Amino acid sequence: MSRTLAVVTVDQRASRSGEDRVPEALAALAALPDLADRPLLRPFERTAGDELQGVVDDPGTLVAVVGALLRTQAWYVGIGIGEVEEPLPDSARAGRGAAYLHARTAVTAAKNSPWQLRVVGDDPDARSLETTLWLWAAVLARRTARGWEVAELVTEGLSYEEAGRRLGISQSAVSQRAQAAGIVEARRAAELATTLAARLLGQAP
Known part of the structure; x- marks a missing residue:
């Protein structure tokens, strides 16, 4: 069995010359108010070195996580959307499926992409979500x-x-x-990103 999920893989920028920001990021993500009612399917954890990975099934939660990561401007963000084998293991990094492969491709590509963020998936709407997140990032960066x-x-x-x-x-x-x-613009961008993520995750009304 499998279902469509989002796997988020993030890698610290300039990790060789800077301090280890993984503990700080894990604490910040765990404390996001949005996660109180819509928790991550599998919480973020360190995978290797300065890399984190988590699994998300809720579109609003996905957007909240991305927003928190964009704010710090400290991470390469890769979002893979696709099938994940079930039953899902307890550890985020132990899962298997297309979403994991897409997330790996995405975080690698993010290192040479606008706003250091990429979304990879088989559905064409993955590109639309990526574009929306880039525009949102441009608003937040200012x-x-x-x-x-x-x-x-x-x-x-x-x-x-x-x-x-x-x-x-x-x-x-x-x-x-x-x-x-850009508070109004950012809110609209987040709303659109949530709608697109819901469509990709098969949760659109």
């Missing part, structure tokens, strides 16, 4: 620390007025920061 500060408060559900009170600035200043941070 954010300053102040932009992320506002984005996080808005994600928590605060209005611009409430965020302004929290930050001690005017609502107009919050609006300006939100526009510069």
Whole structure:
């Protein structure tokens, strides 16, 4: 038996000259608020050296994971979407199937690709998902620390007025920061990426 899943393989950039960021990444991914209700099918774990791998079956979770990785700008991200043999083993790295092969191809290609991210799958929509994630990455890359500060408060559900009170600035200043941070554009990109991922994973309505 098998089913369509997403295998995410990530490799640390400049790992030979920098510190080992795997423990930091594992902790950050495990603490993502989105994973509380939609956990990873198999949690991320170190596979070898500075590489991590996890298995995802929920489109929203996949997008949340990618967003967290893009924010740090510290990883080559490879997403493989395809069949995975079942029963799935307890360890993410012990699985078998096309998705694992695609993820390996993707993370290798990511080292010479825009935004150091690739999506590989047999379905043509894999290319559409990849394009959407590249565009999302371009929006996130331009954010300053102040932009992320506002984005996080808005994600928590605060209005611009409430965020302004929290930050001690005017609502107009919050609006300006939100526009510069591309909050609306990023939200739309994440929504589209989730829709495409759902289609690829066979979960589209």
